[in-house]
Every structure is written in C-alpha cells, then in structure tokens.
Amino acid sequence: MSKDTLINYVELPCRDLPATKAFFAAVFNWTFTDYGPAYVEFHDKGIVGGLYQSELASVTANGAALLVFYSPDLATTQQRIEANGGTIIKPIFDFPGGRRFHFTEPSGNEFAVWSDK
Template sequence: MSAHKKLNYVEFAAADLTATKVFFSAVFGWLFVDYGPEYTAFDQKSAGLDGGFYQAPLSSLTQHGAALLVFYSEDITQTQAKVEQHGGVIIKPIFDFPGGCRFHFTEPSGNEFAVWSEHI
C-alpha cells in the first residue's frame, strides 16, 4: 500500500536496459518486470524502493545536479569489488565522512549511485 505524502517511486533513464538489469540483478539482487521493450521496473521487496528504468540516451549524474541514491552495505569493500566485477565504474573511491565511508559508481548505462557503510 502506498503511504500518503511519502516517496513512492523513482525512475532513471538507461541507454542499455539489458546491461543495467544484468548489473543490478548480479550486484544487488534486484528483480525486474519488463513492460514492453523500453521500460523495466524493480520493486521495493528486492530494491528497497519501487522504480524503473526507461530507454533513453541520458544518465543521472550529481555533477549535473541529479539526486544521488545511496545503498547501504555491511561490507563496503566486497560491494565495491562486486560493482567493478559486473561492469560498474568507480568514480569516487572509498572515502571517509562523519559517521562512515562511501564510494560512488556508475552502472553500465552511466547513472551514478553511491554505497555507504559505518566502516571499511
């Protein structure tokens, strides 16, 4: 059930829907449902938030003012290795901030995300 006035859904462009789906499935265990050849959706159960990717030659980057979605990891170095192993590009290596550490990466379609943890 949707909660009134709460974030409910997020959408991203994806130049390569197949590569993006493979990446998020392999690294984060997301499940997808396709709605035609140009849209795929993920759900809160597998991703933590409902959302989807639509076919477009665009990407979401913080340097252009885009919002940043941040994953949590209990083992940030293992998660970083998995991101790299499955085609993600580390654009900000692990760095400390008050309360923990994080890194930023782009997935195969070029969208930027981050991963944080309390410790390395």
C-alpha cells in the same frame, strides 16, 4: 502535507536496459518486470522504480539526485560492482558517520554506497 505522503517510486534513464538489468540483478539481487522494450520496473529491498530507455544518465555533476545504498562491507560491494561492469568514480572516502564510494553502472547512472563499519 499529509503524514501519509512519501517518496514511493523512482525512475532512471537507461542507455542499455539489458546490461543495466544484468548489473543490478548480479550486484544487488534486484528483480524486474518488463513493460515493453523501453521500460522495466525493478523491485528491491526497500525501493521500487523503473528504468526507461534514454541516452541521458543521472549524474550529480548535472544536478541529479544521488541514490545511496547501504552495505555492511564496502570492499565486497565494490568488488561486485567492478566485476559486473560498474566503474568506481569516487574511491572510498570518510565522511561524518562512516565511509562511502560512488560508482556508475553500465548505463552511466551514478550511485553511492555507504557504510558505518
């Protein structure tokens, strides 16, 4: 494998594109480019990807990969998630190296947020 090979893009299923776009814009300041009614690309600090219209959701209970955000302030990030329609599915817990929690966004996709603080 080449040293230049790297993960470059991620695509996630999305039940409700408008709600999911609004959630990530409000909580994580993502920006978007629409490519028709069933696909949107997101742009973020460190990752680029897409959301595609689907009735499926990416959850670890079904074997999906877990995308993990870093935050220096877990409590504030959790409050922003809940205030914008996210659901905490695993409350803050300790693990070697820090603390984290898991949440789902309005389309049901699971993510985590961790901190070393």
